[in-house]
Amino acid sequence: MKTIYRIGLIGLGGMAQEHLRWMNETGRFRIAAVSDVSAEAMAKAGDRLGLGEEKRYADFRSLIGDREVDAVVSVTPNHVHAEIIRACLQAGKPFLAEKPFTRDFEEAAPLLALYDRRPVPAMIGFTYRYTPSFRYARELIRQGDIGAVRSFSIRYLQSWGSAIYDTPYMWRYDKEITGTGALGDLGSHMIDMARYLFGEFEELSAVLHTIVAERRDPGSGESVRVDVDDFASFQARLTNSIVGTFQTTRNAVGSGNEHEVSIYGDRGTIHASTLSPDQVIVIREESPGQLGRTTLDVPSRCKRKQYDDFFAVLEGEVPDGLPGFLDGYRNQQVLDAVVRAHETKRTVRLPE
Template sequence: MKVGIVGASFARAAYLPALRHVPGAEVVAIASGRIDSAQSAAEAFGVPAAYDDWRVMLDKHALDLVLIATPTDLHAPITLAALDKGAHVLCEKPTAMNAGEATAMLDKAEALGRLHMIDHELRFNPDRAKIADMIRNGDLGDIRHVNIANIGSSWANPGGRPRGDWWSLSEHGGGRLGANGSHQVDLLRWWLGPAASVVGQALTIIPDRQDKATGEPWTATADDLAHFTLEMASGALAQVFMSGVAANNIGNLVQVFGSKGTILLDERLLFSKEGGGFEDISVPDPNAALPGLNKGIWNVSLVAALRELADAIASGRKLQQGATFFDGLANQIVLDAVKQSTTRRAWIDLPKERR
C-alpha cells in the first residue's frame, strides 16, 4: 500500500512512527509547505521522496492512501485532489472550513467509491471505547448529562506563540473549537447518537499578541476559549468547556451521568453503580508499548486507526471502526452552529444527519 503524506510536522510526530506498525504500509512521499521540513522528516524515516508542493507529489506518485495534516483551509482542496487521483484519504480534524466544504469532500469520496476517515483517533482509545460499550450495553442506564472539560495554558502567554501561527488565525481554520471541540463533538455523537441543538460561544480572549522570537505585535483571530451545550436527540445534555488561556494545564476530564451509574475519566477510567463507590475499570492500550511511538493517547491511538484503515483498503471492505466523512460532516455542522450561536447568542437547531 503506497502512502503519501501532506504535512511534515504531524507526520514526524505521529503518522510516521505509527505507520511503522501498520502491516503493508509503505510511505513513498511526503510534502510540506517548507522543503526543509519535508526533507528532514523523509530522512529521519527513510521516505524516498520529499516535496514542497502537494500537487507535485500527487502528480508524481500513484498513491493508495493520502494522509492530510495541514492547516484546515487546505483540507478540502487536498482531499478532493487526492480522491481524483485514485487515493483513499485520511484527513485531520476539523474536517474543513465549513459544512459546505465537508459536504463536497463526502460527496466526492462516495461518488468515487473511496474509503474516507477523519482522524478522530480517540475512538480507538480503549477507555473511550469501553465507555461506548457500557452505554450501548445499558450499564449506565439512560444517559442524562455529560460534562467535558479541557483546560490548558498553550495560548495563555501573549508572547508564547510565533507571529502568523495558523492555529491562532480564523482564516486558516485555527482555534480551540476546531482543534479540540471537533474531537469532543465526535465522541459525544459516538456515545450518545445524533445532536439536535446547540448553544455556545467561540471567543478570542487574548487577541493582542507578540511574536515569541522578535516581540513583534500581531493579532490572533481564532478562538482560544470555546464552550457549548449540546441537546442530543436522545434528550441527554452534554456540556463542553475548552480553554487554552488558563495559567496551568489541568488536562481533560469527562463525566458521564446515567440513571444507573456514573463514569469519570481523567487519568483513569472510574465507574460507580448507583449509590456505590467508584471502581477503577481502566483498559490499557496494547499499542502503548510499541517501539518508536511518541507518548500520549493521540499518538498511541493512531496506530489502531491506521491499522483499521489499511486493512479495509487491503481487504476491499468498508470501515468497521472510526469516524468517516459522514461523521466529519455532522461534526462540522455542529462547529459551524457554535459559531452562529456566538454571533446570534441563541440556540441553533441542527439538521438530521446524513447516513
C-alpha cells in the first residue's frame, strides 16, 4: 500500500489552487486540514475537500499543531512567511513554504538559528527548478557541453502591472505585507535560478525603481502610493568569477510569464526559457570558425515534479537540486544585498 501524506494547507488563494493540482498529479498527498484568514474561502475549500468544521482552522498555529497533519504546505502573502516557518520549526512539522523566504533578512536570521537547533524536513517553493528546460541546462553545464561558463543573463518579465491594464492596488504593492515588490516576487526566482545553475553570489550592484507610482484602490477608487519596486535590475559576480545580469518587472507590455536564461561558455551558449519548457537551444562550434544552432528536446530524466521531491523529502531523502531551507535563507541574503546595493549606491559583498 503506497504512502499518502496528510497535508495541512495554509492559504487558499489562487496559487494554492496550483499546489492542489500539483499534489493531485503526484497522487501521494491528501488535504487533511485548511487554514485561511477568510472564513468564506475556508468554507468553500472545506466543502470541496470534504473536511469537517474541526479541520478548518482560523489560526494557522492550530493547524500546525494538529497531530493528524503530517506536513504543512504554506501558500500565503509574504508577511506571515516567517511566522509560519517558525511555528513549523517549533512544532517539528515538515513543511513546504512559498517564496520569498521572508519579507526581509531581519526576519530570516533568527529562523536559521532555530533551524540549526531544531531542523525539520523542509522545502522552499522555487518552482522553476522543476521547469524541464532549466534542469536540462544545468545538466549540460555540468557535463561541460559549452566549456567553462563565463557569463549569463537572466530575465523574468510579466506585463499584468503595466499602466494600460489599470491594475488596482493590492497586497503585492504594500511594503508592510510584501517587503519588496517585483524583486521579492519574481527576482527571488532569478536569484534561485542563478544559485541552482552556477553557485553562490559574491558581490552585486543594483537599481530598483517604481514605474507606476500610484494605483487605484479597488474599494474607494482613490489613488494609493506604491511603496515597493515594480522594476529591478542588478548585476553580480558569483562563484568561479562567473558574472551575470538580472532584470525583472511586471510592466513589460506583451510579456506573459517569461523567465529566461542565456548562458555563455568558452565553447558555446545555452538558452532556456519557460516559453519552451521542453526544449533548450545550444549554439556551439561545429567546425573551425563555424557555429551551429541546435534545438534539443529535454530528455525524460529531466522531467521531475516539485511534489515528487517533497514526497522524497518526507521519506527522508535529499534529492539533487532540492530547494531546501538553506536555499530560502541564502536567497533572502541576496535579496537583502540587492536592496542595500540600491539604497547605498554601491557594490555590496555577500557574507560567506
